[in-house]
Amino acid sequence: MAGDEPGVSRRRLAGAAVGLGGALAAGSWPGAARAGVRAGTLRRGTADEAGLLPGHLARLVTEAESFLGPSPEHPWYAGAVLLAGRGRTVALHTAIGSAVRYRAYDETSDTAAELPAGRRIPAAEDTVYDLASVSKLFTSLLAVQQIERNALALDRTVASFLPEFAAAGKQHVTVRQLLTHTSGFPPWIPLYGAPTYEEKLKLLWNQPLEHPPGSAYLYSDLNLITLQLVLEEITGRTLDRLLHDEITAPLGMHRTRYNPPGSWRPGIAATEDARKPWSGLDRGLVWGEVHDENAYGLGGVAGHAGVFSCAWDLAVLARTLLNGGAYGRARILSPSSVDLLFTNFTPDFPGHEHGLGFELYQHWYMGAMATPRSAGHTGFTGTSLVVDPSTDTFLVILANSVHPVRTWRTGSAPRVAAGNALARAVPVRTGHGGPAWFGGMAPATSATLTLPEVRAAAGARLTCSLWWDTEPGVGTVVLEASADGGRAWRPVPFTTALPGKTAVEHPAGSVTGWSGRVWHEVAAVLGAGPLRLRWRHLTGPHYVGRGVYVDGLRVADGARATLFDAARPDDTARIEAAGWALSAD
Numbered sequence: 001m002a003g004d005e006p007g008v009s010r011r012r013l014a015g016a017a018v019g020l021g022g023a024l025a026a027g028s029w030p031g032a033a034r035a036g037v038r039a040g041t042l043r044r045g046t047a048d049e050a051g052l053l054p055g056h057l058a059r060l061v062t063e064a065e066s067f068l069g070p071s072p073e074h075p076w077y078a079g080a081v082l083l084a085g086r087g088r089t090v091a092l093h094t095a096i097g098s099a100v101r102y103r104a105y106d107e108t109s110d111t112a113a114e115l116p117a118g119r120r121i122p123a124a125e126d127t128v129y130d131l132a133s134v135s136k137l138f139t140s141l142l143a144v145q146q147i148e149r150n151a152l153a154l155d156r157t158v159a160s161f162l163p164e165f166a167a168a169g170k171q172h173v174t175v176r177q178l179l180t181h182t183s184g185f186p187p188w189i190p191l192y193g194a195p196t197y198e199e200k201l202k203l204l205w206n207q208p209l210e211h212p213p214g215s216a217y218l219y220s221d222l223n224l225i226t227l228q229l230v231l232e233e234i235t236g237r238t239l240d241r242l243l244h245d246e247i248t249a250p251l252g253m254h255r256t257r258y259n260p261p262g263s264w265r266p267g268i269a270a271t272e273d274a275r276k277p278w279s280g281l282d283r284g285l286v287w288g289e290v291h292d293e294n295a296y297g298l299g300g301v302a303g304h305a306g307v308f309s310c311a312w313d314l315a316v317l318a319r320t321l322l323n324g325g326a327y328g329r330a331r332i333l334s335p336s337s338v339d340l341l342f343t344n345f346t347p348d349f350p351g352h353e354h355g356l357g358f359e360l361y362q363h364w365y366m367g368a369m370a371t372p373r374s375a376g377h378t379g380f381t382g383t384s385l386v387v388d389p390s391t392d393t394f395l396v397i398l399a400n401s402v403h404p405v406r407t408w409r410t411g412s413a414p415r416v417a418a419g420n421a422l423a424r425a426v427p428v429r430t431g432h433g434g435p436a437w438f439g440g441m442a443p444a445t446s447a448t449l450t451l452p453e454v455r456a457a458a459g460a461r462l463t464c465s466l467w468w469d470t471e472p473g474v475g476t477v478v479l480e481a482s483a484d485g486g487r488a489w490r491p492v493p494f495t496t497a498l499p500g501k502t503a504v505e506h507p508a509g510s511v512t513g514w515s516g517r518v519w520h521e522v523a524a525v526l527g528a529g530p531l532r533l534r535w536r537h538l539t540g541p542h543y544v545g546r547g548v549y550v551d552g553l554r555v556a557d558g559a560r561a562t563l564f565d566a567a568r569p570d571d572t573a574r575i576e577a578a579g580w581a582l583s584a585d
Helices: 010-020 052-064 132-148 165-167 175-179 197-205 221-235 238-250 262-267 295-298 311-322 334-340 363-369 413-425 569-573
Strands: 079-086 089-100 102-106 111-114 306-310 375-379 383-388 394-400 436-438 445-452 455-456 461-469 476-482 494-497 504-506 508-510 521-523 527-540 546-556 562-565 577-579 581-583
Touching: 052 079, 052 089, 052 413, 079 311, 079 413, 089 311, 132 175, 132 221, 132 238, 132 306, 132 334, 132 375, 132 383, 165 197, 175 221, 197 221, 221 238, 238 311, 311 334, 363 375, 363 383, 363 413, 375 504, 375 521, 445 562, 455 562, 461 476, 461 508, 527 546
Parallel strands: none
Antiparallel strands: 079 089, 079 394, 102 111, 375 383, 383 394, 436 546, 436 581, 445 527, 445 577, 455 527, 461 521, 461 546, 476 508, 476 527, 494 504, 494 521, 546 562
């Protein structure tokens, strides 16, 4: 692997992150190269070299291995490849479980027939997986390339490229709406049931919308299948050729393609024993061919599914995006075009934040890696990719969770656990370098940090530094006061401010969401009399952010007499911490 990027060592990059509580003190793209300068490429290294905390990174693997067992009844996956990194350093690349374990599924007993031990194939670091809907990211990248080249425009109608698409009231659907799943298409239709390619297209042309274009968010495979047809029309090349010529060949992603050859089969993870009624087609054990029925019916090449890849190749893609579109000497997008992937185009549909093709801020699979700029996607087969520019981190999970059958797994718990572990491995540092109070990352909890009682005069103030990252609207941190010794508590309004910025008022006495991975200065005016004060950190039932940190707690009365100061050991010893702990990271 190549050495350090000229002029910027990994250690210096990690050092820049420390000053902002773990956020990178760089431009929009932490690895963006200057014109004519080779962009950073990946190398293997340790957690320390990546600026990550080794113990928390190791927990990512431990927790992933737990899902090889009952989760809760059946294994969530037969095996997986996990890859995590920060900056240019891949600090974790591990295979667990099996790439091929079962030969068949028995629906009558809801059990699987396992292959003999000698015929099972363990997962390996370079095992190739069917990416399923993670394939949509490649189609989206190809579309943004054409936008950059002025061959495609976001607000042009699809029908202006494909006149047949205007049927059934779709004449006003735009390219932007395909990329953001706001076209109004239903989630899918069984194209594979039509016997010929032309008849499959006719089904698409004649499919009406479920919502007027732009009026609702509804995730649909049909959007990316349609976008494939647009790309093929304007370029004169098939989607698989575009993928090779425009992305995988320039970036050296030699284990990424549609329709892998038969010689790859021993190194590919098997998917499902595909039979009706749980599958739309009777195919038996799918291994080396695309799992998705519509992609299979379209010959293995489709805009919504069909790409096969390995973890390292997806890490190269992640690094390319974090570099602002370049990797080594290759550039596939300009930094401004990469911005389109990480910018929310769906503000009218909260909870469905979406860049062009990339999902944003989705705790349900990103876990605590989710920020307003974190981008990624999942795949039905058990795959996912998450890229977080705010910490320069990336996480790849490739798994065969439909092996032996899709009904064995539910939810996204392994993805969330991995995202939480990687997020926790990114340290949060105080300005003074010492420990701060940390409210933890456990879901469904109420953690309190309670100060000893003080006798406040009129105009007394609480000040401290606050860093927060919670599930927006669900996880909160609240400042509360009690005048009766802790029997009843009321919220205390406060302000937060960044250096040189106007203070932001929080009249409800609470904050939620994301602080930008920077420390905010808190000030709260207190009432007179005996008071107990506390910070209370509430987490939602399922998902958490990186958590809440409080530092530099101080209470002074109107005459500036110090009533409490956490810098004094005796005062700190009197803090009652339930669910909070002093942490240096």
